[in-house]
Amino acid sequence: MVVPSDTMAALESLPLDIIPTVDMSAPAGRGELAQRLVRACAERGFFKAVNHGVPPSVSSRLDAAAMAFFARPARVKQAAGPPDPLGYGSRNIGAHGDVGELEYLLLHTEPDAVARKAKTIDTEDPSRFSEAVNEYVDAVRRLACRVLDLLGEGLGLRDPTSLSRLISAVDSDSLLRINHYPPSRTVDGPKSGNGGVGGAKGSTAIGFGEHTDPQILSVLRANDVDGLQVLLPDGHGGDEDWVQVPADPSAFFINVGDLLQALTNGRLVSIRHRVMASTSKPRLSTIYFAAPPLHAHISALPETVTPASPRRYRPFTWEEYKKAMYALRLSHNRLDLFQAGGDVTVKGYDQ
Numbered sequence: 217m218v219v220p221s222d223t224m225a226a227l228e229s230l231p232l233d234i235i236p237t238v239d240m241s242a243p244a245g246r247g248e249l250a251q252r253l254v255r256a257c258a259e260r261g262f263f264k265a266v267n268h269g270v271p272p273s274v275s276s277r278l279d280a281a282a283m284a285f286f287a288r289p290a291r292v293k294q295a296a297g298p299p300d301p302l303g304y305g306s307r308n309i310g311a312h313g314d315v316g317e318l319e320y321l322l323l324h325t326e327p328d329a330v331a332r333k334a335k336t337i338d339t340e341d342p343s344r345f346s347e348a349v350n351e352y353v354d355a356v357r358r359l360a361c362r363v364l365d366l367l368g369e370g371l372g373l374r375d376p377t378s379l380s381r382l383i384s385a386v387d388s389d390s391l392l393r394i395n396h397y398p399p400s401r402t403v404d405g406p407k408s409g410n411g412g413v414g415g416a417k418g419s420t421a422i423g424f425g426e427h428t429d430p431q432i433l434s435v436l437r438a439n440d441v442d443g444l445q446v447l448l449p450d451g452h453g454g455d456e457d458w459v460q461v462p463a464d465p466s467a468f469f470i471n472v473g474d475l476l477q478a479l480t481n482g483r484l485v486s487i488r489h490r491v492m493a494s495t496s497k498p499r500l501s502t503i504y505f506a507a508p509p510l511h512a513h514i515s516a517l518p519e520t521v522t523p524a525s526p527r528r529y530r531p532f533t534w535e536e537y538k539k540a541m542y543a544l545r546l547s548h549n550r551l552d553l554f555q556a557g558g559d560v561t562v563k564g565y566d567q
């Protein structure tokens with residue numbers, strides 16, 4: 217779909233909201249929607265999707281199943297762990313000492329893998345849990361594919377479906393993560409060791425430390441508890457600031473992952489984000505990490521490489537990228553290791 221150049225210019229001259237909100241029902245037409253998505257993903261790396269078409273009943277069914285699990289005694293939950301990296305985890309994120317004020321379930325989205333894990337998550341009725349997950353994954357995958365097709369169109373790709381085909385392949389390596397942040401303890405002194413800031417009553421601690429998501433696209437939904445923050449340029453040409461993303465349980469927050477930054481040669485940006493633990497109410501968030509198959513080759517799409525914008529990253533497979541990511545801490549800037557012409561070595565990771 218081609219958008220007239222005067223419409224494009226008018227769109228681009230409008231200031232972009234700090235947190236761009238995109239109406240996925242396309243009230244102004246598909247071409248404009250595609251341009252809005254490209255602009256949000258290029259300038260912010262994320263956006264809030266409203267009128268997204270995912271039925272609220274699908275989300276609330278999964279939330280209920282997840283909350284029933286998190287309400288169970290610790291020893292019961294631990295039977296679904298430890299995270300290897302999939303499964304139930306508490307406080308520890310990854311294998312390199314990152315900790316946060318949360319517990320979580322990390323699942324591969326392939327239905328057989330969900331069914332196997334469900335046996336330890338809902339011992340009474342595993343299919344109750346796996347059906348809720350499968351239904352949710354189908355709905356968010358469709359949303360992610362729509363976003364990627366629109367981005368493909370907005371970027372002017374010769375094959376605009378090439379991005380969505382990466383995540384809809386049967387052997388896609390997509391994950392679903394359900395994070396539960398219990399109400400934080402209010403403390404009189406500084407919190408021990410995990411980034412607690414200040415010591416006054418009502419202080420906040422790191423719920424999930426800063427990072428970028430490694431995959432192609434992340435589709436996040438949370439309950440009505442704030443906590444998600446994104447790192448954005450301060451707008452005065454200087455530093456970057458952490459910006460609070462106000463909670464909206466009816467919306468999805470969609471962010472660009474490292475692979476999409478690499479596929480678009482840096483045109484779309486993988487945004488750093490984190491979660492600060494709330495003081496009073498529990499936060500429940502669910503993130504679908506849309507990934508390609510392990511063997512997928514990731515290299516900049518030809519339309520994004522020009523003399524003015526030469527290739528920024530060397531080609532790699534998702535398997536290779538995953539290996540590097542698991543060898544590193546949460547906050548590491550992994551894409552740096554894959555710069556074209558780069559020669560960086562990481563302890564524990566042989567390229």
Ligand SMILES: C=C1C[C@]23C[C@@]1(O)CC[C@H]2[C@@]12CC[C@H](O)[C@@](C)(C(=O)O1)[C@H]2[C@@H]3C(=O)O
Binds near residue numbers: 309391393431545546
């Ligand atoms: C510390 C780590 C946890 C993580 C794997 C890693 O070694 C580095 C990337 C982390 C991250 C961040 C986004 C997602 O929550 C996640 C599932 C992912 O794909 O990459 C986690 C990994 C994890 O928790 O296993």
Ligand SMILES: O=C(O)CCC(=O)C(=O)O
Binds near residue numbers: 424489501
């Ligand atoms: O729990 C959240 O809201 C976000 C967590 C996150 O960024 C992640 O799991 O990758």
Ligand SMILES: [Fe+2]
Binds near residue numbers: 427428429489
């Ligand atoms: Fe994340």
